[in-house]
Amino acid sequence: xxxxxxxxxxxxxxxxxxxxxxxxxxxxxxxxxxxxxxxxxxxxxxxxxxxxxxxxxxxxxxxxxxxxxxxxxxxxxxxxxxxxxxxxxxxxxxxxxxxxxxxxxxxxxxxxxxxxxxxxxxxxxxxxxxxxxxxxxxxxxxxxxxxxxxxxxxxxxxxxxxxxxxxxxxxxxxxxxxxxxxxxxxxxxxxxxxxxxxxxxxxxxxxxxxxxxxxxxxxxxxxxxxxxxxxxxxxxxxxxxxxxxxxxxxxxxxxxxxxxxxxxxxxxxxxxxxxxxxxxxxxxxxxxxxxxxxxxxxxxxxxxxxxxxxxxxxxxxxxxxxxxxxxxxxxxxxxxxxxxxxxxxxxxxxxxxxxxxxxxxxxxxxxxxxxxxxxxxxxxxxxxxxxxxxxxxxxxxxxxxxxxxxxxxxxxxxxx
Amino acid sequence: xxxxxxxxxxxxxxxxxxxxxxxxxxxxxxxxxxxxxxxxxxxxxxxxxxxxxxxxxxxxxxxxxxxxxxxxxxxxxxxxxxxxxxxxxxxxxxxxxxxxxxxxxxxxxxxxxxxxxxxxxxxxxxxxxxxxxxxxxxxxxxxxxxxxxxxxxxxxxxxxxxxxxxxxxxxxxxxxxxxxxxxxxxxxxxxxxxxxxxxxxxxxxxxxxxxxxxxxxxxxxxxxxxxxxxxxxxxxxxxxxxxxxxxxxxxxxxxxxxxxxxxxxxxxxxxxxxxxxxxxxxxxxxxxxxxxxxxxxxxxxxxxxxxxxxxxxxxxxxxxxxxxxxxxxxxxxxxxxxxxxxxxxxxxxxxxxxxxxxxxxxxxxxxxxxxxxxxxxxxxxxxxxxxxxxxxxxxxxxxxxxxxxxxxxxxxxxxx
Numbered sequence: 001x002x003x004x005x006x007x008x009x010x011x012x013x014x015x016x017x018x019x020x021x022x023x024x025x026x027x028x029x030x031x032x033x034x035x036x037x038x039x040x041x042x043x044x045x046x047x048x049x050x051x052x053x054x055x056x057x058x059x060x061x062x063x064x065x066x067x068x069x070x071x072x073x074x075x076x077x078x079x080x081x082x083x084x085x086x087x088x089x090x091x092x093x094x095x096x097x098x099x100x101x102x103x104x105x106x107x108x109x110x111x112x113x114x115x116x117x118x119x120x121x122x123x124x125x126x127x128x129x130x131x132x133x134x135x136x137x138x139x140x141x142x143x144x145x146x147x148x149x150x151x152x153x154x155x156x157x158x159x160x161x162x163x164x165x166x167x168x169x170x171x172x173x174x175x176x177x178x179x180x181x182x183x184x185x186x187x188x189x190x191x192x193x194x195x196x197x198x199x200x201x202x203x204x205x206x207x208x209x210x211x212x213x214x215x216x217x218x219x220x221x222x223x224x225x226x227x228x229x230x231x232x233x234x235x236x237x238x239x240x241x242x243x244x245x246x247x248x249x250x251x252x253x254x255x256x257x258x259x260x261x262x263x264x265x266x267x268x269x270x271x272x273x274x275x276x277x278x279x280x281x282x283x284x285x286x287x288x289x290x291x292x293x294x295x296x297x298x299x300x301x302x303x304x305x306x307x308x309x310x311x312x313x314x315x316x317x318x319x320x321x322x323x324x325x326x327x328x329x330x331x332x333x334x335x336x337x338x339x340x341x342x343x344x345x346x347x348x349x350x351x352x353x354x355x356x357x358x359x360x361x362x363x364x365x366x367x368x369x370x371x372x373x374x375x376x377x378x379x380x381x382x383x384x385x386x387x388x389x390x391x392x393x394x395x396x397x398x399x400x401x402x403x404x405x406x407x408x409x410x411x412x413x414x415x416x
Numbered sequence: 417x418x419x420x421x422x423x424x425x426x427x428x429x430x431x432x433x434x435x436x437x438x439x440x441x442x443x444x445x446x447x448x449x450x451x452x453x454x455x456x457x458x459x460x461x462x463x464x465x466x467x468x469x470x471x472x473x474x475x476x477x478x479x480x481x482x483x484x485x486x487x488x489x490x491x492x493x494x495x496x497x498x499x500x501x502x503x504x505x506x507x508x509x510x511x512x513x514x515x516x517x518x519x520x521x522x523x524x525x526x527x528x529x530x531x532x533x534x535x536x537x538x539x540x541x542x543x544x545x546x547x548x549x550x551x552x553x554x555x556x557x558x559x560x561x562x563x564x565x566x567x568x569x570x571x572x573x574x575x576x577x578x579x580x581x582x583x584x585x586x587x588x589x590x591x592x593x594x595x596x597x598x599x600x601x602x603x604x605x606x607x608x609x610x611x612x613x614x615x616x617x618x619x620x621x622x623x624x625x626x627x628x629x630x631x632x633x634x635x636x637x638x639x640x641x642x643x644x645x646x647x648x649x650x651x652x653x654x655x656x657x658x659x660x661x662x663x664x665x666x667x668x669x670x671x672x673x674x675x676x677x678x679x680x681x682x683x684x685x686x687x688x689x690x691x692x693x694x695x696x697x698x699x700x701x702x703x704x705x706x707x708x709x710x711x712x713x714x715x716x717x718x719x720x721x722x723x724x725x726x727x728x729x730x731x732x733x734x735x736x737x738x739x740x741x742x743x744x745x746x747x748x749x750x751x752x753x754x755x756x757x758x759x760x761x762x763x764x765x766x767x768x769x770x771x772x773x774x775x776x777x778x779x780x781x782x783x784x785x786x787x788x789x790x791x792x793x794x795x796x797x798x799x800x801x802x803x804x805x806x807x808x809x810x811x812x813x814x815x816x817x818x819x820x821x822x823x824x825x826x827x828x829x830x831x832x
Contacts, residue, residue: 185505225510226642255668
């Protein structure tokens with residue numbers, strides 16, 4: 001059994017890379033700027049973090065972050081691997097973060113620093129049970145045993161009346177959608193409080209189920225103060241709902257973990273605010289280590305962004321995120337990747353070609369609600385596009401047979 | 417009573433600033449890329465966020481963040497003020513964050529985006545009680561009715577045995593220190609678990625109090641999974657401890673708020689990992705809005721960084737952070753600024769000159785433990801330097817009278 005955590009960083013520094021790496025290892029283990037009393041060699045041997053590898057990388061070309069020391073002409077970039085003794089923090093995600101992602105971003109010895117990977121020992125698996133439902137549990141609850149799971153987001157994000165929301169959910173449910181979620185902006189607003197929303201939506205869904213023999217999964221955004229998570233979850237469960245959603249960065253990984261110990265429903269993990277510590281290539285935390293911690297903390301579904309999205313990430317970055325969520329983690333922690341952001345039927349072939357899987361939850365918000373023939377036609381168009389993609393049929397061929405798909409492509413665009 | 421939240425951003429964009437601001441307001445309120453069914457004018461009127469001000473700023477000169485759309489030659493920079501209807505999220509910090517700091521960092525319409533200020537309506541004060549002790553409560557518990565509060569961090573951060581820690585605490589307590597804290601790296605490690613640390617430290621502190629009639633405040637780092645916060649706090653309380661510490665970013669603002677509803681002790685809020693979303697001037701969240709949310713969430717003490725610190729921030733930035741924590745907030749939320757990072761006696765005059773207050777908790781780690789005559793001399797040197805600073809006596813004059821201070825200046829340096 002491994003007794004250490006391996007963290008990988010990409011950094012730029014105007015002091016020698018070896019020195020910058022040693023500063024990080026020192027600051028984040030025994031930790032101060034001067035050797036102090038009682039800091040014995042034996043203590044250092046047991047608790048010091050160790051630099052195990054440094055690979056030189058080409059410079060990013062970006063000016064260093066503020067406060068860097070050293071001669072900028074001496075700037076070098078490297079990929080640095082550091083081992084931290086597990087004995088320093090034990091298998092605790094919050095305390096792990098203090099070591100591998102604490103003060104180090106503020107160090108003057110670096111002009112760029114990004115945590116890009118983590119390798120955790122099995123002690124974390126012993127402590128954190130992880131997702132309770134995962135992909136299979138989700139498929140089972142939404143009665144979609146195979147193929148891509150097609151979902152949508154309630155739009156407009158906020159402001160619908162209960163009646164309007166019920167109509168929308170009914171329309172989508174009757175169209176055979178697999179999954180509907182609240183927007184991340186829809187929490188517990190005074191105009192249509194969460195408890196009322198739960199009542200309205202579950203009533204509508206039950207009628208859909210009675211009519212069609214199948215109920216879409218609806219992820220209620222229960223994001224709020226920690227003390228409200230369990231009552232919110234319980235209200236969803238009591239009403240017959242089948243999924244809860246939290247914005248992971250708003251409740252914190254620790255809040256997600258708290259909920260996961262109590263949930264009897266899959267947890268849909270939204271990544272809103274991820275960009276705040278990820279978009280700068282010079283700073284912050286990559287999706288790869290972040291999703292590991294979110295899976296350990298119990299996310300059954302995790303947003304990865306989608307191909308050709310309206311946000312900043314490239315398709316290669318999206319693929320890396322989807323692959324990261326699908327990668328094995330400590331022998332378990334199976335989590336469903338959620339693709340969203342400007343997703344339309346025209347992207348089905350690209351998405352399937354890149355990911356080579358249908359274990360995906362693909363969310364189309366505007367792409368379904370903005371369909372010129374209405375939301376039901378929007379759902380049909382998504383389903384037909386994906387069916388064509390997975391059966392090897394060109395999109396245009398299918399569109400020639402399915403007017404709703406043709407209309408979607410006319411409205412939202414064809415693949416370029 | 418105000419019915420909206422005002423958020424201020426600094427952004428760079430290659431589309432017209434007015435357009436970029438509208439995209440943020442739209443995405444973060446009604447929110448999608450295409451107008452959808454049921455999105456009535458009346459709904460928009462009630463729920464849309466509004467751009468209320470745009471001030472042009474000089475360009476940062478940094479290359480835009482990845483994924484920006486538009487012609488980089490058209491890049492402009494501005495300070496944008498947006499009002500969000502409170503009705504969209506209610507007075508909930510997690511749901512507020514989804515609106516003012518959610519997906520917007522990922523928008524392609526911006527090449528830089530930073531949340532720099534927030535103005536919250538009083539509904540937040542009705543919901544969040546905030547710090548229970550604040551400055552006065554802290555002074556009372558540590559029996560330091562006026563003057564700067566002098567503290568230190570246990571160093572080495574980790575790895576001391578119980579006996580060594582007891583010795584260190586005893587030495588510091590006998591030297592009259594006001595405050596001692598665990599390092600942020602010291603959580604609940606297997607070698608000296610938190611419960612054992614609490615026992616060892618409180619035993620030592622009680623003897624100090626018996627001997628000297630005064631017990632330093634010790635902030636036990638109880639950072640861990642949410643479910644462990646309350647038992648950890650209760651153990652500190654039961655043992656007679658007077659302070660708990662959490663790494664705010666590791667338990668999340670929501671975790672801090674959860675603890676604050678239960679605490680009977682001041683909460684020392686560490687800001688480790690703050691740099692991950694703050695160091696890039698192009699991205700993330702400024703200290704000003706962050707500390708507002710941390711104070712609302714119940715932090716009695718908040719780390720601001722210190723002058724001439726070993727990290728990246730300039731003295732002006734540190735002063736801005738100290739001033740932010742001392743600024744009024746919704747009629748309450750008095751929180752003690754904590755200055756740390758390479759703090760030594762030589763910085764007392766500068767710190768007092770810049771802040772013009774002694775309502776500060778000044779932490780010196782290496783500057784006390786690394787004192788050539790031992791920790792007790794380190795405490796004395798800090799106290800004497802501050803006494804000179806607040807009584808208008810030049811540092812060198814005082815050092816000529818106090819050998820421990822002279823030795824500290826020789827070791828750690830004089831002001832430049």
